Amino acid sequence: MLTPVKVQPLHQHPSLTLVPLTQMQGDTLTGVIYRVKNNTANRVTMKTTDFYTRAVRAVSLSATSIPPQGNVYLYQITQGGQ
Structure with a gap:
């Protein structure tokens, strides 16, 4: 069973803002979705x-290039659950 839990901030790159949107936690794995914003020109x-x-066990990006002031989504699976 997946349970929503409070999302912890991810280490931020100086030119990016990583905003946690949601986190789901199972028995052994935790999945987090982040919105990644490019703060540069x-x-x-x-x-x-x-x-x-x-x-971290798996990572996926909705795109590998972010336009100026644009956003992409980061999907991250980590070891550790309830």
Whole structure:
């Protein structure tokens, strides 16, 4: 069963704002959806590996390039549950 839980902030890149939208927690995994905003006047290119840490099991981006002042979505699965 998935349970909504309070979302913790993700480490932020200086030119990006990562806004947690929702988090679902199961027995062993937790999934978080973030809105990633580009705060610069330039296009920013990202890789999924930019968002991996020791506990992260999977990452997906809705796009790997964010236009100036634009948004994309980050989907992250981490180890750890209830």
